[in-house]
Amino acid sequence: MKKNFEIAFPIISKETKPFYPSENICPICNTDRRLSSSELYVLNVGALEKVSKNTSMMSDKLEGFCHISYHPGEDSEENGFKVDIVEAAKCGQFDIYFCSINCMRTFFNTIVDTVEKKQNEGKIK
Numbered sequence: 001m002k003k004n005f006e007i008a009f010p011i012i013s014k015e016t017k018p019f020y021p022s023e024n025i026c027p028i029c030n031t032d033r034r035l036s037s038s039e040l041y042v043l044n045v046g047a048l049e050k051v052s053k054n055t056s057m058m059s060d061k062l063e064g065f066c067h068i069s070y071h072p073g074e075d076s077e078e079n080g081f082k083v084d085i086v087e088a089a090k091c092g093q094f095d096i097y098f099c100s101i102n103c104m105r106t107f108f109n110t111i112v113d114t115v116e117k118k119q120n121e122g123k124i125k
């Protein structure tokens with residue numbers, strides 16, 4: 001059963017506090033994970049600044065991003081596009097908390113659905 005679910009992308013931007021999400025809210029069902037002792041899944045994405053041969057550290061010089069881009073073939077009349085999932089994540093890092101496998105699946109399916117929708121819009125002439 002396919003659900004029609006929409007997410008306002010980007011879900012993280014330069015207005016977001018560092019080390020997102022400080023609220024630990026599931027982006028699908030809005031469950032606050034701080035208030036629950038049940039399962040939790042975390043998508044951790046980030047970069048560290050290499051400061052020496054054996055040391056890397058968190059740095060406020062970094063901004064993280066996550067996009068899915070479409071690049072049409074050379075002979076295509078379609079336009080390329082991208083979906084900004086995360087932009088300008090402070091310190092180059094972000095976490096996304098999911099309360100369940102089902103919410104995590106919905107999140108990723110929604111991203112793919114958004115890419116597909118953008119591509120289909122680009123085919124309308």
Ligand SMILES: [Zn+2]
Pocket residue numbers: 026027028029030031098099100103
């Ligand atoms: Zn959830």
